[in-house]
Amino acid sequence: MPKLKLTYFDINGGRAEVARLALIIGDVPFEDERISFEQFGATRGSMPFGAVPVMEVDGGALTQSSTISRYVGKLTNLYPEDPWQAALCDEVMDVIEDLDGQVFTQIQLTDEQKQTFREGLAEGAIKTTLVRLEEYLTKRGGEYMVDNRLTVADLKVFEWVRLLESGMLDHVPVELAKQEAPLLVAHAKKISNLPKIVEYYKA
Numbered sequence: 001m002p003k004l005k006l007t008y009f010d011i012n013g014g015r016a017e018v019a020r021l022a023l024i025i026g027d028v029p030f031e032d033e034r035i036s037f038e039q040f041g042a043t044r045g046s047m048p049f050g051a052v053p054v055m056e057v058d059g060g061a062l063t064q065s066s067t068i069s070r071y072v073g074k075l076t077n078l079y080p081e082d083p084w085q086a087a088l089c090d091e092v093m094d095v096i097e098d099l100d101g102q103v104f105t106q107i108q109l110t111d112e113q114k115q116t117f118r119e120g121l122a123e124g125a126i127k128t129t130l131v132r133l134e135e136y137l138t139k140r141g142g143e144y145m146v147d148n149r150l151t152v153a154d155l156k157v158f159e160w161v162r163l164l165e166s167g168m169l170d171h172v173p174v175e176l177a178k179q180e181a182p183l184l185v186a187h188a189k190k191i192s193n194l195p196k197i198v199e200y201y202k203a
């Protein structure tokens with residue numbers, strides 16, 4: 001196994017969480033480096049694309065959360081081998097990555113503009129995506145997003161539903177996921193109950 005070091009902000013969840021969870025579920029050792037915003041400011045110039053997460057793999061650096069999740073998914077057997085199932089797995093992760101891009105790019109907005117933007121997003125892209133992912137999961141039997149087994153696509157959806165339900169997203173109603181996508185919420189609950197995930201969040 002390569003020597004792995006994952007660098008990301010010291011926050012609850014975020015773009016490194018899928019890779020972290022996959023490594024934990026797969027029992028793959030890695031260095032979990034959590035940095036402050038100040039440390040990020042001081043070191044971003046040396047990061048390949050000036051952003052986190054960054055994963056060092058035997059000293060080489062890999063960026064882009066979905067790329068890292070796919071790579072880690074392959075190391076941990078949480079990524080489909082079948083090309084069609086792998087494409088579906090990528091599709092689910094990209095759908096959520098699109099949302100992440102919209103949700104986390106209002107740094108320049110005033111509080112009032114941010115509220116209007118987030119409320120629009122909640123009623124628009126977030127709600128639509130929840131409904132469509134609910135249909136996606138229903139169509140595939142209701143247990144796993146793709147490949148009839150746990151993959152990084154499930155972890156990505158889990159992390160999104162966890163964020164929505166946490167109340168950490170200002171101006172997005174915490175009950176939105178339960179209202180629009182009860183099956184996704186049940187799916188997230190099942191993942192949160194996996195013994196290694198329980199242990200991780202307890203720590």
Ligand SMILES: N[C@@H](CCC(=O)N[C@@H](CS)C(=O)NCC(=O)O)C(=O)O
Pocket residue numbers: 014015050051052053063064065066097
């Ligand atoms: N497409 C990239 C986006 C990376 C990204 O924007 N990361 C954020 C943290 S979640 C960041 O480093 N923001 C600080 C900045 O750009 O100043 C990915 O998926 O990893």
